[in-house]
Amino acid sequence: MNDMRMTERGVDSKNIKMKARKVQVFYGTNHAIKDVDVDIEDKTVTAFIGPSGCGKSTFLRCLNRMNDTIDICRVEGEITLDGEDIYDRKVDPVQLRAKVGMVFQKPNPFPKSIYDNVAYGPRIHGLARGKAELDEIVEKSLRRAAIWNEVKDRLDAPGTGLSGGQQQRLCIARAIATGPEVLLMDEPCSALDPIATAQVEELIDELRERFSVVIVTHSMQQAARVSQKTAFFHLGNLVEYGETSKIFTNPDDPRTESYITGRIG
Amino acid sequence: MPLLWLFVIVLALGALGFVLGRQRAIASAGGDARQLHSLPNYYGSNVAILTVVPALMVLAVWLILQPMVIQARVTSLIPEAAIEQIGSRSLVMSDVRRVAEGLDTAVAAGALSEAETRGLSTDETDVRARLGEVGVALGGAVTPEVLAAALRYRALDHTADTLRSGLVIVLAALGLAYGYLRTRQEFRARNSVERAILALLMLASTLAILTTVGIVFSMLFETFNFFELYPWREFFFGLEWRPSFEGGSDLGLIPLLWGTLYISIIALLVSVPIGLFAAIYMAEYAGKRFRAVAKPLIEVLAGIPTIVYGLFALITVGPLLRDYFAQPLGLGTSSSSVMTAGVVMGIMLIPFVSSLSDDIINAVPQSLRDGSYGLGATQSETVRQVILPAALPGIVGAILLAASRAIGETMIVVLGAGAAAALSLNPFEAMTTVTVKIVGQLTGDTNFESPEALVAFALGLTLFVITLGLNVLALYIVRKYREQYE
Numbered sequence: 127m128n129d130m131r132m133t134e135r136g137v138d139s140k141n142i143k144m145k146a147r148k149v150q151v152f153y154g155t156n157h158a159i160k161d162v163d164v165d166i167e168d169k170t171v172t173a174f175i176g177p178s179g180c181g182k183s184t185f186l187r188c189l190n191r192m193n194d195t196i197d198i199c200r201v202e203g204e205i206t207l208d209g210e211d212i213y214d215r216k217v218d219p220v221q222l223r224a225k226v227g228m229v230f231q232k233p234n235p236f237p238k239s240i241y242d243n244v245a246y247g248p249r250i251h252g253l254a255r256g257k258a259e260l261d262e263i264v265e266k267s268l269r270r271a272a273i274w275n276e277v278k279d280r281l282d283a284p285g286t287g288l289s290g291g292q293q294q295r296l297c298i299a300r301a302i303a304t305g306p307e308v309l310l311m312d313e314p315c316s317a318l319d320p321i322a323t324a325q326v327e328e329l330i331d332e333l334r335e336r337f338s339v340v341i342v343t344h345s346m347q348q349a350a351r352v353s354q355k356t357a358f359f360h361l362g363n364l365v366e367y368g369e370t371s372k373i374f375t376n377p378d379d380p381r382t383e384s385y386i387t388g389r390i391g
Numbered sequence: 392m393p394l395l396w397l398f399v400i401v402l403a404l405g406a407l408g409f410v411l412g413r414q415r416a417i418a419s420a421g422g423d424a425r426q427l428h429s430l431p432n433y434y435g436s437n438v439a440i441l442t443v444v445p446a447l448m449v450l451a452v453w454l455i456l457q458p459m460v461i462q463a464r465v466t467s468l469i470p471e472a473a474i475e476q477i478g479s480r481s482l483v484m485s486d487v488r489r490v491a492e493g494l495d496t497a498v499a500a501g502a503l504s505e506a507e508t509r510g511l512s513t514d515e516t517d518v519r520a521r522l523g524e525v526g527v528a529l530g531g532a533v534t535p536e537v538l539a540a541a542l543r544y545r546a547l548d549h550t551a552d553t554l555r556s557g558l559v560i561v562l563a564a565l566g567l568a569y570g571y572l573r574t575r576q577e578f579r580a581r582n583s584v585e586r587a588i589l590a591l592l593m594l595a596s597t598l599a600i601l602t603t604v605g606i607v608f609s610m611l612f613e614t615f616n617f618f619e620l621y622p623w624r625e626f627f628f629g630l631e632w633r634p635s636f637e638g639g640s641d642l643g644l645i646p647l648l649w650g651t652l653y654i655s656i657i658a659l660l661v662s663v664p665i666g667l668f669a670a671i672y673m674a675e676y677a678g679k680r681f682r683a684v685a686k687p688l689i690e691v692l693a694g695i696p697t698i699v700y701g702l703f704a705l706i707t708v709g710p711l712l713r714d715y716f717a718q719p720l721g722l723g724t725s726s727s728s729v730m731t732a733g734v735v736m737g738i739m740l741i742p743f744v745s746s747l748s749d750d751i752i753n754a755v756p757q758s759l760r761d762g763s764y765g766l767g768a769t770q771s772e773t774v775r776q777v778i779l780p781a782a783l784p785g786i787v788g789a790i791l792l793a794a795s796r797a798i799g800e801t802m803i804v805v806l807g808a809g810a811a812a813a814l815s816l817n818p819f820e821a822m823t824t825v826t827v828k829i830v831g832q833l834t835g836d837t838n839f840e841s842p843e844a845l846v847a848f849a850l851g852l853t854l855f856v857i858t859l860g861l862n863v864l865a866l867y868i869v870r871k872y873r874e875q876y877e
């Protein structure tokens with residue numbers, strides 16, 4: 127049934143949003159990512175799958191330079207956003223992260239009110255000219271994150287008081303409030319129950335209309351359900367990258383097939 | 392039997408109990424420790440606890456009660472006339488104790504035999520001289536009443552000592568036997584050791600609480616005495632502090648309180664920004680290697696005795712402030728000033744604020760930092776808007792702890808700000824604090840029945856109430872923000 131849904135959703139755009147070429151990542155002396163080439167298409171959900179420790183999260187964190195905050199981490203190769211090298215000296219990683227937003231594995235709302243959580247990004251980037259405009263951004267983001275109806279009456283309540291699924295949707299609202307072009311999601315559903323997972327997955331599908339979404343997931347069903355493109359990582363190598371339907375039904379590489387059928391990983 | 396020996400015997404019995412209990416447990420399981428309910432050591436510990444704990448508890452109670460009981464029984468031997476002659480009952484009794492102890496020393500040194508001691512009488516022997524020979528100095532000649540009382544005291548004391556040793560050893564032996572007989576394969580030794588540990592922990596916390604209560608009560612009684620001699624209105628609202636031991640002194644709290652608060656505020660104004668910023672740098676910006684060197688260095692500041700800070704204030708900071716600020720600005724010519732003490736106390740408090748804040752900031756989950764960076768926030772935006780709000784309850788706690796320290800500080804004030812009470816806004820004027828005056832009123836020859844000495848307790852209690860208030864406030868703030876954030 128999932129496969130049916132997958133084929134129905136065609137890929138509407140073939141624009142390349144982000145391009146990675148010969149990316150190497152080292153943690154100290156450990157060579158964590160080897161020679162990865164990936165093209166992330168615009169308005170597409172791209173899933174990164176692979177066994178634990180295969181480097182998919184590390185690679186995801188390269189896409190908005192979150193690895194910069196880790197001292198011993200070194201990135202080589204070229205990653206471009208709209209044709210511009212994001213590791214260029216001219217690029218301010220802080221500005222880059224406003225364009226390439228990120229949602230983390232564990233919901234991490236700030237110890238602030240729901241409103242302030244969502245308004246955080248717009249405030250630091252000066253996206254709103256006044257209170258009214260900020261209110262509008264917050265409402266729009268919360269609506270897009272499909273959580274508006276649940277929180278509209280308690281925007282002043284602390285974000286940490288929400289349930290796990292609500293917190294994760296709040297974090298998604300917070301990430302989309304800065305108006306990113308690419309949204310990176312690092313196992314966004316791993317701390318959620320099945321119902322909250324279903325809500326977040328539905329949300330990801332809607333987000334695709336506006337952004338390009340890159341999701342790291344351990345659940346192959348999830349990758350099959352939400353993504354159009356899938357990349358399979360194994361031991362720091364990108365083994366196979368292509369249409370999700372192809373990866374899951376007719377993979378080229380035997381390692382991909384073994385992983386998908388549950389023989390490795 | 393000397394106390395130490397008694398103690399050693401009880402402990403030895405406990406050790407014996409441990410070994411026996413362990414052996415019996417293993418034997419009851421047919422030599423296979425796996426058949427036991429608990430590990431063999433638990434059986435041993437159980438017997439050891441039953442041997443040692445009741446015996447030592449009885450010993451402790453006995454040690455407290457014995458002098459009281461003996462004293463009560465000996466006092467009646469001394470006629471009222473003798474008491475009036477010397478002054479008070481407690482003075483006579485301390486004489487009696489000294490003579491009794493002196494006789495013990497004399498017997499131990501071989502100057503007197505036990506029989507001779509019993510037959511002593513003031514008519515035949517100069518007791519004072521005889522005792523003086525073995526190094527026991529007495530204040531005056533020993534009267535027959537005192538000697539009689541001392542002899543009685545000795546006799547009672549010896550009987551009580553013998554009884555005590557016997558009782559404690561018998562109790563220990565009984566405990567050992569009871570524990571030994573209870574040791575069987577299915578006996579839940581692990582659970583009973585657990586209960587003993589629980590009791591130990593409860594005892595420790597009870598003692599801590601009782602001590603606090605005791606301190607408060609001792610202060611409370613003396614304060615009460617003070618307010619019987621001195622009107623409370625004039626103490627709490629008096630604007631003058633002019634004690635004079637001839638009487639008729641002004642003992643107003645306000646100037647001292649003002650000095651305390653003024654100096655503390657300056658100290659906090661110095662220590663909080665520096666300490667907090669240092670903590671933020673250490674926790675968020677500094678590299679591992681720098682932190683490994685810098686953090687211990689800052690903490691060294693916390694280990695410097697306050698008297699050394701006082702010297703620093705006296706010979707360095709004071710003259711510096713006077714020559715470069717106070718005199719050019721025309722604010723004073725004294726090197727002892729509120730500013731000097733405040734600044735130096737601030738330096739002393741930096742490690743408190745920074746070290747506690749550093750730990751608190753480090754405890755903020757990394758996921759919050761990631762979340763903020765992931766939205767494109769810079770480091771300082773993250774610190775200001777995410778990390779500090781999350782760490783706020785802890786930081787407030789750290790600041791209030793520093794404030795309590797500042798209010799209670801004495802040495803730096805004595806050397807830095809002087810000992811003259813004053814009510815002034817000029818930060819370059821000498822002032823003093825509550826703590827300094829407590830020391831001042833109690834050092835030297837003091838008569839504990841005059842308000843000038845007793846005022847120290849009222850001051851102490853006031854200080855205690857203030858710091859208690861600060862701590863309650865800290866707890867309240869911490870709790871309030873916790874509710875909001877977790």
